[in-house]
Amino acid sequence: MSITNNAxxxxxxxxxxxxxxxxxxFTKDSGRTPMQLAVEACVLACEDAGLDxxxxxxxxxxxxEQNPEIEVARNxxxxxxxxxxxxxxxxxAACGTIAQAAMAVASGQADYVLAYRAFNERSWHRFGTGVxxxxxxxxxxxxxxxxxxxxxLLTPASWVAMFATRYMHEYGxxxxxxxxxxxxxxxxxxxxxxxxxxxxxVTLEDHQNSRWIVEPLHLLDCCQESDGGQxxxxxxxxxxxxxxxxxxxxxxxxxxxxxxxxxxxxxFRDSITGIPEMGLCARQxxxxxxxxxxxxxxxxxxxxxxxxxxxQIEEFGFCERGEAKDFxxxxxxxxxxxxxxxxxxxxxxxxxxxxxxxxxxAVRLVRGTSVNQVPGAENIIVTxxxxxxxxxxxxxxYR
Numbered sequence: 001m002s003i004t005n006n007a008x009x010x011x012x013x014x015x016x017x018x019x020x021x022x023x024x025x026f027t028k029d030s031g032r033t034p035m036q037l038a039v040e041a042c043v044l045a046c047e048d049a050g051l052d053x054x055x056x057x058x059x060x061x062x063x064x065e066q067n068p069e070i071e072v073a074r075n076x077x078x079x080x081x082x083x084x085x086x087x088x089x090x091x092x093a094a095c096g097t098i099a100q101a102a103m104a105v106a107s108g109q110a111d112y113v114l115a116y117r118a119f120n121e122r123s124w125h126r127f128g129t130g131v132x133x134x135x136x137x138x139x140x141x142x143x144x145x146x147x148x149x150x151x152x153l154l155t156p157a158s159w160v161a162m163f164a165t166r167y168m169h170e171y172g173x174x175x176x177x178x179x180x181x182x183x184x185x186x187x188x189x190x191x192x193x194x195x196x197x198x199x200x201x202v203t204l205e206d207h208q209n210s211r212w213i214v215e216p217l218h219l220l221d222c223c224q225e226s227d228g229g230q231x232x233x234x235x236x237x238x239x240x241x242x243x244x245x246x247x248x249x250x251x252x253x254x255x256x257x258x259x260x261x262x263x264x265x266x267x268f269r270d271s272i273t274g275i276p277e278m279g280l281c282a283r284q285x286x287x288x289x290x291x292x293x294x295x296x297x298x299x300x301x302x303x304x305x306x307x308x309x310x311x312q313i314e315e316f317g318f319c320e321r322g323e324a325k326d327f328x329x330x331x332x333x334x335x336x337x338x339x340x341x342x343x344x345x346x347x348x349x350x351x352x353x354x355x356x357x358x359x360x361x362a363v364r365l366v367r368g369t370s371v372n373q374v375p376g377a378e379n380i381i382v383t384x385x386x387x388x389x390x391x392x393x394x395x396x397x398y399r
Contacts, residue, residue: 050244189345
């Protein structure tokens with residue numbers, strides 16, 4: 001059965017589902033083209049659902065994706081696409097691709113929609129190197145950096161360091177608090193054979209001893225650069241029930257842009273210690289699903305940089321502003337804790353596939369197939385990139 005839809009006109013909440021997930025190996029040197037990775041991930045997602053790829057009639061991906069849907073469709077043997085769309089703003093698009101796919105199948109625009117992300121962001125180029133090589137131009141997409149680049153804010157790590165520094169000043173958080181996120185992620189990655197850091201946990205001491213990237217960010221606060229691909233197959237819950245894979249219900253799906261939004265550099269708000277665009281997503285998800293924090297058994301928080309996990313916990317209402325450092329103490333975000341996070345290892349421990357691998361982990365959790373299974377997992381929060389226009393999901397067990 002599906003959940004009760006409390007979303008008013010949002011007819012995809014509780015009536016759509018993820019029917020298949022598929023991923024390539026996550027490596028630092030795939031030895032293959034990103035197109036090969038994209039096609040393999042899509043094929044595996046269809047195989048997981050027991051659906052011939054030729055039946056797919058919709059695709060959603062990132063505007064940053066370099067594998068166009070027409071090329072992927074041709075390689076999959078898909079003759080017609082009735083829906084195709086792209087979501088902007090890097091990792092903030094992850095859950096948004098699922099939201100768009102859910103809207104497409106709920107409205108009848110398409111029957112089966114693939115969302116995918118594939119790249120060689122380590123072996124073909126270094127993904128986190130920054131914007132210093134970007135050409136100057138008069139378009140807003142180029143001129144926006146004029147507010148920050150002249151002051152040395154050139155890389156994602158430097159942009160996030162500003163938020164982290166203010167959060168520490170305002171709430172008394174320390175680098176050790178950020179380290180607890182890294183330790184939890186790596187602990188979970190250590191038991192995940194698909195994770196890059198399989199069998200390589202870290203301690204808080206390791207975190208503190210890792211070199212500075214941009215203070216207050218240590219190396220172990222920063223996500224990986226990975227080669228790999230991940231695909232997600234979305235359809236209506238009614239169709240999903242007839243497929244091979246166990247459906248994972250999309251109980252809520254939302255996107256969010258907040259006031260005075262900038263791309264990873266929203267420094268001009270009255271306060272920069274929260275993530276209001278994620279708060280907007282949270283309010284939508286609670287309204288759509290009818291759930292509360294008490295109904296959530298685990299979370300997949302976007303962890304490109306560990307400091308931004310703490311305000312996400314606060315935006316979803318698991319604790320008050322500034323209290324996340326206390327909420328995560330004493331193993332609370334590890335298996336057996338009050339809110340286990342990133343049971344696959346997250347982007348710090350498994351791989352950085354722009355958050356799409358985190359969505360797949362939420363599906364495994366509600367299916368009961370995660371290598372770090374949370375007992376009684378029925379409702380899982382998943383978030384997309386932070387400090388950017390973003391998105392989020394609630395994935396629910398089918399029952």
